[in-house]
Amino acid sequence: MAATVATVLVTYNRLHLLAVCLAALFDQTRPPDRIILVDNASTDGTAEWLRAGGYINDPRIDYLRLAENLGGAGGFHAGVCHGLNGGYDWLWLMDDDACPDPSALAQLLACQPRPPHLYSSVAIALDDPQRRLCWPAMAVSGGSRLKYSGELTEPLLEVAALTFLGLFAHRHAVEQIGLPDAEMFLAGDDIDYCERARRMGARLFLVTGSVLNHPLPGRRTIALLGRQFDNLLLPPWKRYYDVRNRIVIARRHYGRRLWTETIPGLLIRLIDCLYHDPDRWHQMHAYLQGFWDGFGGRLGARRRPP
Structure with missing residues (x-):
């Protein structure tokens, strides 16, 4: 059949x-x-x-x-x-x-x-x-x-x-x-x-x-130390989920790469946001909350679209 x-x-x-x-x-x-x-x-x-x-x-x-x-x-x-x-x-x-x-x-x-x-x-x-x-x-x-x-x-x-x-x-x-x-x-x-x-x-x-x-997602490409990092152009409420879930995935599946790849990559993207984004302080808050909830294992819908 x-x-x-x-x-x-x-x-x-x-x-x-x-x-x-x-x-x-x-x-x-x-x-x-x-x-x-x-x-x-x-x-x-x-x-x-x-x-x-x-x-x-x-x-x-x-x-x-x-x-x-x-x-x-x-x-x-x-x-x-x-x-x-x-x-x-x-x-x-x-x-x-x-x-x-x-x-x-x-x-x-x-x-x-x-x-x-x-x-x-x-x-x-x-x-x-x-x-x-x-x-x-x-x-x-x-x-x-x-x-x-x-x-x-x-x-x-x-x-x-x-x-x-x-x-x-x-x-x-x-x-x-x-x-x-x-x-x-x-x-x-x-x-x-x-x-x-x-x-x-x-x-x-x-x-x-x-x-x-x-549609092509908006992103900035960061070249650093011979590597490329894509930083998606996200509003703060979406940035929170991107940060939180990257940490959750790394903790579940990547072992030590959480510390050698995921965290350094997120810090590089945070610096890029603070340099380029007009809503940089809202982005900073989204990163901080994403880190906090990612390591705390707090999942679910914690931020909603405005």
């Missing part, structure tokens, strides 16, 4: 992007068998728009409206759980700002994926003539840091980490790894998931023919 695929799509207050993403999913040459649409309690008219357009009763969509905003991590936790209970063979995860190429899902299936390994589409910067990768990929073979789609010369590229922007996982792998950690709320839940997968013997692969178009 042919494998069944459910797309887990998480949205929050980005109706204009959600409409584009849904249209792209409906336009797949091999459409997903079901779209599990997780609405993180949007307040921008998302539910009303879906109802008016007939999407809520569309047999291609399972609409899950959460009672409160549980963040991206909570949304993926709920969606993946629903997909497992629905019995689908494969789950394809993405946010509402992804716009998959028409053949994106077909390309994932054509690479003959098999559990327990994890696979992913490639997120390429939207309308970018340089075709930069939204998240640079660290190749396992050779350790090179790839930043442009032209550098992806193999159909399957084994990498050090994947994001929930196009992650493709078989139900058997998810049953072994478990669900995404909802308590992380935002940022890093995908990295934590990849590290948990490694412990179960999984390898991580980019499927270079499967493309998602996605």
